[in-house]
Amino acid sequence: MVTKLTYKGILDTIGNTPVVELQHMSPKEGVRIFAKLEGQNPTGSLKDRIALKMIEKAERDGEISASRTILEPTSGNTGISLAMVGRLKGYKVTVVMPDNVSIERIQLLHAYGAEIIPSDGSRGTNGSIEVAQDLVEKHPHDYFMLYQYGNSGNPDAHYETTGLEIVESLPDVDMFVAGLGTGGTLMGVGRRLREHNPQVKIVAAAPEPDDFISGLRSLEEGFIPPILDINLLDARILVSSLNAFRGTKELLEKEGIFAGVSSGSVVYAAMRQAERMEQGNILCLLADGGWKYLSTSLWTKDYEQLAKEAGGKIWW
Numbered sequence: 676m677v678t679k680l681t682y683k684g685i686l687d688t689i690g691n692t693p694v695v696e697l698q699h700m701s702p703k704e705g706v707r708i709f710a711k712l713e714g715q716n717p718t719g720s721l722k723d724r725i726a727l728k729m730i731e732k733a734e735r736d737g738e739i740s741a742s743r744t745i746l747e748p749t750s751g752n753t754g755i756s757l758a759m760v761g762r763l764k765g766y767k768v769t770v771v772m773p774d775n776v777s778i779e780r781i782q783l784l785h786a787y788g789a790e791i792i793p794s795d796g797s798r799g800t801n802g803s804i805e806v807a808q809d810l811v812e813k814h815p816h817d818y819f820m821l822y823q824y825g826n827s828g829n830p831d832a833h834y835e836t837t838g839l840e841i842v843e844s845l846p847d848v849d850m851f852v853a854g855l856g857t858g859g860t861l862m863g864v865g866r867r868l869r870e871h872n873p874q875v876k877i878v879a880a881a882p883e884p885d886d887f888i889s890g891l892r893s894l895e896e897g898f899i900p901p902i903l904d905i906n907l908l909d910a911r912i913l914v915s916s917l918n919a920f921r922g923t924k925e926l927l928e929k930e931g932i933f934a935g936v937s938s939g940s941v942v943y944a945a946m947r948q949a950e951r952m953e954q955g956n957i958l959c960l961l962a963d964g965g966w967k968y969l970s971t972s973l974w975t976k977d978y979e980q981l982a983k984e985a986g987g988k989i990w991w
Contacts, residue, residue: 686763689716689723690836694844694958699929700946705954708945709845711837714934714964718755718783721837721962725859726756728832729821730764739819744769746810746818748794748803751780752963753823758787769818771807773799779967801898825901829859830866838867841958848875849955852945854937854962855879855911858903864960865907876909880937880944883913912944919943920973920981923965927974933965936973 682688692715697708713721733739744767747757754770761768768789772780775796784791792810794803804824811820823829841848841864851868853860865877899905914922923939926932938961945959965974973981 684763685717686727686760689727691840692716694841695930695932697926697930697932697942697959700925700942701957702946702950703952703954706949706952706957707955708942708949708957708959710930710932710938710942710959710961711841712932712934713837713960713962714966718752718759719964719966720752720756720935721833721860721960722752722756723759724832724836725823725826725829726753726760728835729823729826729828730757730760730766732826732828732831733819733821739766741765741767743819744790744817746771746807746820747823748772748800748807748820749823750800750803751776751784751967754789755780755783755787757821758784758789761789762787771803771810773803777968778970783967804898823859824857827902829857830863830902833860833863834867835863837960838864842867842871845956845958846871847956848872848958849952850876850878850945850948850957851960852878852880852912852941852948852957853960854941855881855903856937856962858900860960860962862902862904862907869907876948877907878944878948879908879911880914880940881911882919882940883915910948912947914940914943917978917981920978922946924974926961927965932961934961935963935965935968937962 692712694709694711697710701708716723745757745761746769747754748771754772758768770789771792771794773796774793794806807820811818848868851864861879868875919936919940922943923936926934926942941959945957949957
């Protein structure tokens with residue numbers, strides 16, 4: 676029997692993303708690896724969840740109005756999600772974004788009607804944060820910054836939705852692996868899973884220090900997001916850019932999953948952790964789909980070509 680679902684609007688389709696088993700990527704027969712496909716959200720990433728949560732929180736708290744523009748530093752996905760939600764709710768959105776992101780992110784932001792203020796790409800999202808904070812300080816009546824790095828609505832969105840969905844769809848999770856960006860996913864999902872199973876391991880996938888690809892956050896950069904509690908983490912797995920590329924391409928070649936580069940990092944970290952286990956279930960969170968990265972030719976070039984061309988690009 677086919678179940679037909681109808682929704683009042685696109686915002687009601689955020690969340691409830693599928694969990695699938697990666698049947699060809701576990702290095703151990705007794706260890707099963709599952710993936711939650713956040714690329715199935717309306718704008719193609721998990722950031723739709725936090726965009727809606729943070730805006731609705733600001734509305735409840737009386738902090739936002741149509742006369743003030745939402746301003747947010749972003750490497751792309753959060754800005755796109757805010758632009759979509761903001762457009763539907765009648766808010767103008769301006770994003771501060773490194774000038775070396777993939778063209779698809781710029782095109783999507785323009786399509787949703789957002790204004791883009793470029794920041795120095797060599798400084799990554801840290802540079803974007805500084806520019807955005809300076810603008811808010813100089814023009815407090817014109818801009819309102821949600822600030823995903825310090826907004827409790829970020830982890831709360833994942834505690835209330837993502838984490839709950841995981842518990843309901845896969846109750847027996849022994850390890851949860853996600854990328855370390857703002858920390859919101861790891862904190863929110865981690866808290867929910869820990870309440871369900873105090874023994875669950877929470878693992879962060881992060882880039883190696885001074886690697887030539889920005890995006891996932893290396894704590895060695897010197898900036899720790901205020902919402903991140905590193906004590907909740909059981910491990911932090913450092914993943915090189917080339918291994919992130921390998922994981923991303925293997926997801927497509929072995930599982931048919933078209934995901935972004937941060938997902939490759941997460942899957943690579945999960946496989947390395949699986950090698951140290953005899954049995955159990957690992958749940959990976961794949962943050963976005965691969966559509967925003969087609970212009971990088973990630974899926975058509977070999978690793979050596981990618982290594983030469985990857986420097987200075989923001990991949991997530």
